[in-house]
Amino acid sequence: MSVAEQDMNSKKKVVRLLIERQDDPNSSPYTETFDIPWRPGMNIIAALMEIQRNPVNASGEKVRPVAWESNCLEEVCGACTMVINGKPRQACSALLDQLSQPITIKPIRTFPVIRDLVVNRSRMFDALKRVKAWIPIDGTYDLGPGPRMPEADRQWAYELAKCFTCGACVEACPNVNEKTSFIGPFAISQARLFNTHPTGAMHKKDRFEALMGEGGIHECGNSQNCVQVCPKGIPLITSIAAMNRAVDGYAFSSWLGK
Amino acid sequence: MAIATANHRDFLFRRLHTLAGVVPVGLFLLEHFFTNATATEGPTAFNNAVNTIQHIPYLHVVEFVFIFLPLIYHGVYGLYVAYTSGYNAQQYTWLRNRMFALQRITGVITFIFIIYHLWTTRFSGQEPNFNFVHNLVSNPINFWIMLIGVVAATFHFSNGLWSFMVHWGITVGPRAQRISAVVMMVFFVILAFVGIDALLAFVHTA
Known part of the structure; x- marks a missing residue:
């Protein structure tokens, strides 16, 4: 497949994310759906950055961008641990193409949740x-x-x-x-x-x-x-x-x- | 030093709990199954075995110190352990996590069963002999409760032995723990068979 063809395909393809969100440490969690444009080699962090760029949910409403923490982007700092498709793992090493869709993302609730996917460890x-x-x-x-x-x-x-x-x-x-x-x-x-x-x-x-x-x-x-x-x-x-x-x-x- | 005076109470209680489950509660379970198994040799063999036990010197003291006291401790503290444990075997379906949940579930079943079992036998006010047990288990409700109790207790003991060996640092590596898990499951099947076989002997021979 040529680069041009790949670009064509990526424009059509979307990935659905179901993100468990929470506005502040004391409010109750809710799930929000996002459809983000697929690009080759995307990881969960790239998907979250996509939401940050264009914070619109699957119903087309403009929402507060999803908050998360990440640092090293090479699975050695531990900051971006989330429960992805039911298993706790690092968002940076979780590649979209290797995950079954829709992808569910939740904070690691064993720790107090600060906001969305940000926890206090x-x-x-x-x-x-x-x-x-x-x-x-x-x-x-x-x-x-x-x-x-x-x-x-x-x-x-x-x-x-x-x-x-x-x-x-x-x-x-x-x-x-x-x-x-x-x-x-x-x-x-x-x-x-x-x-x-x-x-x-x-x-x-x-x-x-x-x-x-x-x-x-x-x-x-x-x-x-x-x-x-x-x-x-x-x-x-x-x-x-x-x-x-x-x-x-x-x-x-x-x-x-x- | 602050840390040297740290609270070791929970550590002691938990270690005593695992120890009591094997010695003497687990040993008593083996002895109990051995006595029951004599029923497969007929009523006389069982009545003789019961008679031998009843002539143990200081029987009530032995029964209290070596059976009731550790059993109550293991059972009551075990209920507390089962209560404080989290259960996530539906999210994390790995075998050991399922066994972790099953260990607590069978523990609670066994606890309830033992109360029923003591109520209908030891504290029923009746003479313990073959005919008494035969009449008891000839009632299908009692029979099925007994069967569930035997399976739950033998699983809890076998799987408990597996984790006992980890808690006491006997099986440390993954290979040792894998082998001991297989051995303990074979042990469970044998023990459950012995228990059920005795139960059937009480029902069918009279």
Whole structure:
């Protein structure tokens, strides 16, 4: 097909989007339909930009443009996570041609919705603070080089380091809901990552204590949705089971050591 | 240190819940099915098995400490767990998520069934022997309730053993969890068969 022909076709072809919208954090959601002109290689972000350019719904009414967040556009920042056709994923890597139509787009409601597809993911960062998902290296003097990490460990730990707090696992987990305070699968995997690092391991007891605390590892109910929806294929259930083993062991030894 | 004094109560309750479900509640289920299975050998075999149990020293203490107490804890706390869990198996139809929902559904069914079961047997005020059970399960309503109870309880126990092994860090990797899932489903089929076979033995032999 020539470029000219492709242009002709693209003028005719439209893609229908059903977007769940919400005007402000306290108002009730509603669904709005949009028909947008198709272009080759479009992703959900491009479709939303099309609505921004011409904010007219399928009934021809001029409406407020749909609000969303996005940043990196290469599936590494996590800002554009939405529930697309029933599954939480990044809008930037969701290509229109690979989705069945009409395409439904909803915000990830496990987090408080600010407006339309914009959510507040602060609770994920609070969870990372709780499990101390970092490696403390600062001292009042030069602490010198840290211990070396075995290459064999580094290789699998790198997989855990691919987590970009996108919130897909938190959205899919049935045990993250208004009745529980579960921190979510990603935070347990991050605790495992930093416990594996030789310098991070110096604070592993703090992370065990945090995982035994309110909303900790015991809230996991093994539905294993997290590993299915993780865009980076992080072995979240393996991380949870490995931390179960470590935390249970720590709980026993610290209890018997008292 | 603030974090060291963090609240570990929920962690302890949840771990005790999974532990109580296997030891002693799960072990008692196996013992109970073993005793019931003697019915397939005829009324005398079953009555002898019942007689042996009734001569366990300090029977009421043993029954209370090793059966009723852990059973009440596992059941009541389990209802709380089932209540606080979210259910999204219709949106996310993966097998493990369905099993997650089924585990909670069969748990609630088993809880209700056990109340009925204790009411019609242990606390019915009647002598537990073959004829008593035969008369009970000869009523089709009781028979079907028993059948549902057997299937729900055996599924809950088998699938619960699978997640017990994850919670206690025994099966960590995906391969280990896949194999244990298959083993536990075979275990469920065998256990359910043993239970139903005993139930049929009570109905048909007299």
